[in-house]
Amino acid sequence: MCSRCLELTRRSLLIGGGAAAAALHTGTAEARVLPQEMVPLVGPGYKPTERDEIGLWKEMERVEEEIAGSNLLITDPNITGYLQNIIGTVGGPAAKDFRIYLARISDFNAMMFPTGFAVVFSGLLLRMRNEAQLAGVIAHESGHFLRRHMIRSWRDQKRKTDIFAIGAMLAGVGGAGAGVYLGDYVQLAQLGTILSLFQYSRAMEAEADAMGARLIADTGYPPVEMANIWEQLIGEENASARYRGKHRRRGSIFDTHPSEGSRMIDLRADAAEITVPGKAYDNLRERYLTTIGPIRQMLLDDQVKLNDPGASQYLIETLAQDGWNGLLRFYEGEIWRLRNRPGDEQRAAQSYAAAVAYPDAPAEAWRSHGIELMKQGRAGEAKTAFRRYLAMKPDAPDAAWVRSMAS
C-alpha cells in the first residue's frame, strides 16, 4: 500500500517471487476510477471489529513501535509537524487519527500501513516541487486507509487462494475419478489467480489516486499537481536509464501498481473533472520550500551520492525550473565531479563558480570553488574562497587542512 512499491507482507513476497519467475511483459490498461465515486469507507476514530482485521492490526503494533523508534527517522519537529499537518488536512474523516513518519531514505516512496500510520521517504521531499505535490502523495496514502485497501486486498487474496486450492484439489480428485489429467489446467488456474491478485492491487492504487486527487482538490490544492508528479518521475527514470544505456521499465501484468504513464493520464483526466472553474487553488510552493529548507542540502547530498548521475541531473534541472540557486548549482557541480568523465572537472568548476555567485551558496561550494581555483593556479582567489569557507564553517572536520591551504 505504498505509492510505488514495497509490499512488505510475507504473502506478497511469496506471490511476488512466484510471479517474478515468469517474466511476461504486456501493456496493461484498466478503466479509470472516477474521483466522484470515491467516498471514504471509514469514519473518525475507526477501530476494526472483524476478526481478521483485528488480527492484522495486532500484527502492526510492533511494526509501528519498530518504525517509530528507528534511527533512520528524521525527527526535526518542524518538518514532522508539517507532515502531520498536511495529513491532518488531506486525510479526510480519519485525518486526526493518522501518524506519519519521515525516514531518511533517498528513494521516491511513501506507504500507508493498515492501522493508519504512514512512512514517507526523504527522497520524496527532494522531488516534490511544492506542497500540493507532497499533499497529493500523502492524500493518495490516506486514500488506501479511507478505502480500507489493506483488509480488502487481504480478503481478496484469501478468497482467491482458497478457491484455487479447492479447485486444484477438485481437479485432481475429479480428474483421477474421470481418468483424465488436469495438471495443465491447474497450472493455468494458478497463473490466473496470481494475475488477478496483481490486478486487484492495481485497481486499489487507481482508487487511491482518484481519492487522493479529490482530497487535495477539496482542500484547495490544484489537483493537476498529482499528475505532474508522475510526469517528473517518468522523466527522471528515462534520464537515469538513458545514462546507463538502458530503457525505462514499463508496466507489466505482474505489477502491483499501474504504470506511471497510465497513472499520469488518469490523474490529468481526474484533475480536469474535479477542478472547479473560478475556484482559487494554491500549490503553496513558498511554504513548502521554507519548511524543507533546513534539510534540503542533506536531501541533495543523499541523492547525488547515489551514483545515479542521469537521475540526479534530471532532478536538479527539474527543481531549477523554479529558479537556480547556489545550492542547486553546487550539487550540479558535485554530479560532474563524482561522474568524472573527460571534461567533467571543467564542468564542475563552472558550476562551483556559478554557485558562489548566489547568496545562498553552501559553505562546501566555497571550498570546492577554492580547490578548482588552486588547480588553475589562481592562488590568491583560492585563498579568499577558503577563508570564506572557514568563516562559514569554522568547526568543519577538514578545517585544519583548509586553513593550511588558505595561509
Next chain:
Amino acid sequence: MVKRGLGIALAACVALSGCVQTRQYADVQFTPPSGDYKLLVLRPDVTVGSLTTGGMVEPRADWTDEARHYIVDALRTQQAGRGGKITIIEHRNEVPGVTAQELADVERLNYVVDQSIVLHKYLGDYLPTKRGKGLDWTLGQDAVKLGQKTGYDYALFMHAEDAQASGGRIALGVLGLAGCFIGFCAPNVGGQQQLDYASLVDLKTGEVVWFNVVMAGSEIPGIKFGDLRTPAGAAQMVDRLLGRMKPGKEAAKGVVMTPEVPEKH
C-alpha cells in the same frame, strides 16, 4: 515484520519435513545457567494465526494474546525451577537504568547476529573459519554495557510463530485423502506450522552463548504438534526450545578455561 524474514528463511529449509525438529548450538565454553542467575527476557515475539484453505496465514489477535500469556507463564515456571531470577519485559521502556533506545539498539543488533547465525549454521552457508568452534558470535560491548547497567547475567531473545490449520484447510486435506481411493492421493497439503527460536546472550562477555531453533510442521492438516493456545502446548514449546540446553563442547569435556574479564568502561 522484520523478524518474519528470518522465519521464512528458516521455514523454507524444512518445508518438506513433517515432524518436530530442534537443532541447538552452543559456545564451546558454555555451561547452561543454573543456581542464582539473573535472566532478562526481551519482548518475547509471539504470533499465532490461522492457516487458511489456500495456505495463507491469517493473524489472530486473541490467539496471539493467549499464547503469549501461556508462554510467559511457562517460561517463569521453567526458569524458577533452575534457580534463576527472571524478568520478562513487554515494552522497551520497562528496564530500569537503560533507555528504550539503548534496548532497541541491542535488540536490533541481536537480530542481525541471529540472522548471521541462521545463515551460517542452519542454511548451509558454513564458514570454514568457524568450523569446530561451536557458536562463535558476539554482540560485543553493547551487550556488556546492558549487563553492567542492569545487573542481569543473561539476556534471552525468543520468537514463536504458529499457524493452526483452519477448518477449510483440514477439509482440503480430507479431500486429498479421499482422493487416495480413486488414484489422486494428496493428503499432505500442509497443516500446522510452528517455528520457534531463541538466543541466549551472556551479558558479562557479550557473547551469544547458545542458540536453538524448533520447527514443527505437519504435512497433514488436522495433526497438531502442541497448541500454543493452551497451557500444556505452551509449556511443551518452552521445554522443547529451552528445556534441554546442552553445554558447549569443551565445557562438556570438563575443560574449563578462565573466563575473560571484560574491560570496565
